Amino acid sequence: MTVFHFLAAVVILMVGLACTILPFASVWDRRLAVARRRSLYDKSASQVESLTAVLGALIAAAFGADLLLSGSIDRLMTGEWRIVWEGMVMMHAFAALCAVIVLYSKRGLRNAFSVLSGLAFAAASCLCVLLVWAFLMGAVHGSSGLEAFGVVLASMKSADFVLFVLFSIMLGASGGYGLALCWHILLRNRDDFGRDYYSFVLGMRSRQASCAGLFLIMVTAVQYSLYPQLSKDWALSRLPFAGEYAEAILTGGMLCLPAAFALWYSMSLAALPMQKRSYAFLAMLLLVTGAYCLLIRI
Known part of the structure; x- marks a missing residue:
């Protein structure tokens, strides 16, 4: 693998x-x-x-x-x-x-x-x-x-599988609302529904994404508490270019999930969310990175 x-x-x-x-x-x-x-x-x-x-x-x-x-x-x-x-x-x-x-x-x-x-x-x-x-x-x-x-x-029947299912559901919900948020932004030039519409829809989608992201963070915290250690050989095989820092990078990479939540939440509080549209795309990149670092621990 x-x-x-x-x-x-x-x-x-x-x-x-x-x-x-x-x-x-x-x-x-x-x-x-x-x-x-x-x-x-x-x-x-x-x-x-x-x-x-x-x-x-x-x-x-x-x-x-x-x-x-x-x-x-x-x-x-x-x-x-x-x-x-x-x-x-x-x-x-x-x-x-x-x-x-x-x-x-x-x-x-x-x-x-x-x-x-x-x-x-x-x-x-x-x-x-x-x-x-x-x-x-x-x-x-x-x-x-x-x-x-x-x-x-x-x-x-194991608890590990239950956690994996919860992780998958929350990842799908976060990713779904996050992708919808990006999609609304990309359609801005094609569907010119006005500033009020995009302020409304971007605020709504960012709130939904942040709520799903919060639950994903909870599942991540439980998963990490069960398996806080990661084999150095296993970590190196997943990040061969990182050398002896592979384990630390993979552990720190899980912090990308709270960072994605923070970006969505910040966007949801903005009076004009379109002005922070770059947050939506950056949050998706952080979501995939954080999910990758967590999936390696399962």
Whole structure:
């Protein structure tokens, strides 16, 4: 397992679970638009739906290409893992299709397809969490058999797996709201809804991202308290360029998660959040870095 493999696992977890969160966020926004009679929520939901479709299509295309072309992930999926892998790819493809249909549906069917895509992404994310957990346990190396599959299933009853699931959910929520925040900023020139809209939506998304980030920090603190020490050889294999400082860098790198929370929270307090738009992109970089440093400890 290389640095690239762990980084890919972090990105796959974050994007996969973000796609699970975003459809329900758009449905909730549309409900609020009706309840509070504010069109700002409808505009926000439309932008979130387009982000869900883009992320869903990208991850489905990436997984589909890896499956069809026997890529690096597909070569590892042998035996029982192949069924899980192919099921995950198909569920992502179906979820992405539903997410795209949402963009062209009328109001009556829009929420129904959004919920359907969210449920499909949730099913795919469950399989994704299982595969990443097996990868972290060393059970997915292209030669795993039924015994390794049984060991992974048995380990799902442990407290470590529960913490990993909580970490994945909070990472997906933080990443989902963080990506939505960046997406709203990127659409500023295309969808010119005015300063009031962007002050409202950026403030709302940054508050949601900071709340999810706070829960992620709590899970991180529990995980670190259980495993405060990290093998020097293991740390060096993950950061070969850091030499004897690899362990300290990986431990200190977990502080990127509180830093990301601080940026989101600062943005949520700003009267004009668009003036601090660089915080949104920097926070995503810190989130991935901090999640990488934590994932190595699992």
